[in-house]
Amino acid sequence: MKTTKTSYSSRRSFLKSSALAGGGLMLSLSWFSKAKAVDKLQELNLPDQWSELTAYIKITPDNVVKILCPNPEFGQNVMTSLPMIIAEELEVDWKAVVVEMGPHDNTKLGPQFTGGSNSVRMYWKPLREAGAAARQMLREAAAQTWSVPVEEVTTKGGLLIHEKTMKVAKYGELASKAAKIPVPKDSKLKAPKDFTIVRKPTKNVEGLKVVTGKPMFGLDYRADGMLIAMIQHPPAFGMKLKSFDASQTLKMPGIKEVFSLKLYEDGFEQGGFDTRTFNELLVVVGKTTWEVMNARKKLKVQWEAAGDTKDTMGGRRGKKEVTVPGGLESTTAQLEKMAEWANKPAQQLRKDGDPETAFKNAAQVIERTYNAPFLAHNCMEPMNFFAHVTDEKAVLAGPLQAPGWVEPTLSKLLNLPADKIEIQMTRMGGGFGRRAYGQYVYEAALISKKVKAPIKLIYTREDDMTYGIYRPMYTATYRAALDANKNLIAFHVKGGGIPEHPIHANRFPAGAIENYLAEGWEIPSNITVGAFRAPRSNFNAAAEQSFLDEVAEAMGKDPIEFRLELLKRAKENPVGKNNEYDADRYAGVLTLVRDKSNWKKAGVATSGNEKYHRGVAAYFCHNSYAAHVVDMVTRDGQPYVERVFSAMDCGIVVNPESAKNMVQGAVVDGIGNAFYGALTHKNGAAEQSNFHNYRLIRHNEAPKQIEVYFVENDIDPTGLGEPPFPPVFGAVANALYKNTGKRQYNQPFKTDPEKRI
Amino acid sequence: MATYNLKINGKIRQVNVDSSTPMLWVLRDHLNMPGTKYGCGIAQCGACTVHLDGTAVRSCQLPVSVVGKQAITTIEGLSAKGDHPVQKAWLEHDVAQCGYCQSGQMMSAASLLNTNPKPTDSDIDAAMSGNICRCGTYLRIKEAIKSAAVK
Structure with missing residues (x-):
């Protein structure tokens, strides 16, 4: 597995120090001076007072320590966990720390990307180094002030100490002096055993703002003179705007302008995450949300078939033209087409041994096909963005996972240099991958440019759900060959999708089976897709982990023992090359969940009078390992997951509370x-548009108990937001089999909420 | 357009809006009180929950014209200092992930506890199932409601 590559040109450049401060005020203090808890709701806007030590840390003379969070927050709690990493190495009292979302500045603050379960793993080392460097600078400042050797200056809880001379100073007193010291290289980092902040359950720094309803989200953003904008996109994938009559809309109260907006000019070179579904939109701009919503309903629009269209995609390998097929797609036809394509030759992704011969000689072949629909992300805060674009500059604010990816495109679209584009990162009401695709940011910027005013673009729930950028539609056929003694001798997976296949060819059980074949195929479509919490893995773990359960049963083996045997093989005598996973860590979560769930007999468990049907699954992705045992009960004829045992190995857990x-x-x-x-289509149109027909899990359907266990080790942190998600699907499928006697091959498992499966 | 004098969080607030305007947008756009959230606009997700004379209602389906003299309470007015038992319990259990739905969750929870100070699990399910949390914090919400109930 490749390790995460950070792409910032000069790592040191974002550790750069600059002395912003006025003079630090010397205060008397005692050994016992305790840091005062900072009022986290109070805005600390004291620009003259802050001394900046590395780009992330600012300290006032009276010892308030402000730590900037580099990465956008979408609920994974990075605004707490990333500053904790800095505070750990800086050796400050966490109570004295205030956290603020940093500005968007990739040169100073690093990649600033939330996604791929990357935040903690990519910032772990740089932030530790930043904290340690700042601490070193403070120690130097103390050594110079006291004329003592720097080696003799120690730190504790935001204090600098020289024991021999009984000298003590608060960080704040020496911060302005420290800020003038060059950032040292290779400051010594703490040993994990000495951590006092990292690994300590720590409350969300924005908790009080959340519970008091403070404006934090993009949708809450306001500016003087701000107008509200909404788009009207075609009613179906494969359609485009033909003509429109806005006369009735323009007569409605509060309406300023109606126009059509082209996002990309022909041949515009799109970046990898510049996915857009509809290139021409209708835009209604007015004074208030309700007025614009109502006026939009009065638009008279003619739509027509878009036919085949072309996208020009940029990238490291140069420009290429991609044809997006026209046509109005329907789910039934898509399923038929996938079944047809599943029988065609596909691209070979990995082959070990001689699977063809092994299957030919098998005593028994088990073959199963799994299907899953498109999924909409359904972030609770619909897509929206604020933009104020003038000839000189652009100020944008809103929910976005990857500001650094939209900036180059904004620069081209607006014809403004990147340093004239300011992107403020608001707290996101969910992301799940959707907000890595910034087309709504571009729309907002172009609308503001056109109307020459600050605007906030708001998608309604319906706009959001029917726009596309979904989890792809997937299928996979798994085959297992058993010999006469019921040994697993070959394994074959052939997966496909619209418009991309799900296969991770080098993951378990690759490496554990002598004869192995993985293949993939893809059907182009005009329905757009994007990353959705653990892309591809979220389907694979459902299909593969259900299949392994069925194979174990056919072999007469316990499903956990069966997986452990395969992992033993993968560890001791791995098959093939490029196996991505660590067999020991994989086995580790399985044994942990086995022990914690008191797994005895496959498929059943009891607690008091309650009888459960249980299922197990495990998966590796984003360099981490997760396993779940789910216990299901039947209430009013319906299966419910009542309790869950989860085991997770993501290395060092920075904040166990939020983890x-x-x-x-x-x-x-x-x-x-x-x-x-499920997001299905008929004649190109999404059949679900809001939560009345796109069902999300609710309180009464959620488990009553979820016990989470982390493998304890000193491995640098690996992913956490995504890895526990995929294996849930497999564990649920396997428990449902025990509960209903029926294997699950098609998602979603409860297609009719009124009926038992 | 019509003028309405609304009692919101103990104060009389005057707005001049179309009579069909839902309270959700009156609060957010006209009164700059964005704690009440837009999630679906069709009373399916509960993000916009406020109290109308102490009872949880979906403000996206509450036209300003029907409010009359009834008192509206929003998350901003649930307590003066963020110390309502529900707010304290939410912090104690570190409930929020993204936090977007939590205003609505807390308003539903506070309304439940007003009428049922010691709710059972199924009482909580019944009262809270109109509030969606996309991050899946349901278990913590339930624990927080139980904590708030004993406060």
Whole structure:
């Protein structure tokens, strides 16, 4: 597995120090001076007072420590966990720390990208180095002030100490002096055993703002003279604007302008995440949200078939033209087409041994096909963005996972240099991958440019759900060959999708089976797709982990023992090359969940009078390992997941409180999507448009108990937001089999909420 | 357009809006009180929950014209200092992930506890199932409601 590559040109450049401060004020203090808890709701806007030590850390003379969070927050709690990493190495009292979302500045603050379960793993080392460097600078400042050797200056809880001379100073007193010291290289980092902040359950720094309803989200953003804008996109994929009559709309109260907006000019070179579904939109701009919503309903629009269209995609390998097929797609036809394509020759992705011969000689072949629909991300905060674009500059604010990816495109679209574009990162009401695609940011910017005013673009729930950028539609056929003694001798997976296949060819059980074949195929479509919490893995873990359960049963083996045997093989005598996973860590989560769930007999468990049907699944992605045992009960004739045991190996857990919350959330999200998630189409139009017909899991359907266990080790942190999500699908499918006697091959598992499966 | 004098969080606020305007947008756009959230606009997600004379209602389906003299409470007015038992319990259990739905969750929870100070699990399910949390914090919400109930 490739390790995460950080792409900032000069790592040191974002550790650069600059002395912003006025003089630090010397205060008397005692050994016992305790840092005062900072009022986290109070805005600390004291620009003259801050001394900047590395780009992330600012300290006032009276010892308030402000730490900037580099990465956008979408609920994974990076605004707490990333500053914790800095505070750890800086050796400050966490109570004295205030956290602020940093500005968008990739040169100073690094990649600033939320996605791929990357935030903690890519910032772990740089932030530790930043904290350690700042601490070193403070120690130097103390050594110079006291004329003592720097080696003799120690730190504790935001204090600098020289024991021999009994000298003590608060960081704040020496911060302005420290800020003038060059940032040292290779400051010594703490050993994990000495951590006092990292690994300590720590509350969300924005918790009080959340519970008091403070404006934090993009949709809450306001500016003087701001107008509200909404788009009207074609009613179906494969359609485009023909003509429109806005006369009635323009007569409605509060309406300023109606126009059509072209996003990309022909031949515009799109970046990899510049996906857009509809290139020409109608735009209504007015004074208030309700007025614009109502006026939009009065538009008279003619739509027509778009036919085949072309996208010009940029990239490292140069420009290429991609044809997007026309046509109005329907789910039934798509399923038929996938079944047809599944029988055609496909691209070979990996081959070990001689699978063809092994299958030919097999005593028994098990073959199963799994299907899953498109999924909409359904972030609770619909897509929106604020933009104020003038000839000189652009100020934008809103929910976005990857500001650094939209900036180059904005620069081209607006014809403004990047340093004239300011992007403020608001807290996101969910992301799940959707907000890595910034087309709504471009729309907002172009609308503001056109109307020459600050605007906030708002998608209604319906706009959001029917726009596209979905989890792709997937299928995979798995085959297992058993010999006469019921040994697994060959394994074959052939996966496809619209418009991309799901296969990770080098993951388990690759490496554990002598004869192995993985293949993939793809059907182009005009329905756009994007990353959705653990892309591809979220389907594979459902299909593969259900299939392995069925194979174990055919072999007469316990499903956990069966997986452990395969992992033993993968460890001791791995088959093939490029196996991505660490067999020991994979086995580790399985044994942990086995022990914690008191797994004895496959398929059943009891607690008091309650009898459960249980299922297990495990998966590796984003360099981490997750396993779940789900226990299902039947209430009013319906299966419900009542309790869940989760085991997770993501290396060092920075903040166990939010980490546990993330795993619990992933479990609930997984159950919800496995049971209910589906976005289907008829004649190109999405058949679901809001939460009355796109079912999300609710309180009464969520488990009553989710126990989360982390493998304890000193491995640098690996991914956490995504890895616990995929195996939930498989564990639910396997428990459903025990509960209903029926294997699950088609998602969602509860297609009719009124009926038992 | 018509003028309405609305009692919101104990104060009389005057707005001049179309009579069909939902309270959600009156609060957010006209009164700059964005704690109440837009999620679906069709009373399916509960993000816009406020209290109308102490009872949880979906403000996206509450036209300004029907409010009359009834008192509206929003998340901004649930307590003066963020110390309502529900708010304290939410912090204690570190409930929020993205946090977007939590105003609505807390308003539903506070309304439940007004009428049922010791709710059972199924009482909580019944009262809270109109509030969607896309991040899946349901378990913590339930624990927080139980904590708030004993406060």
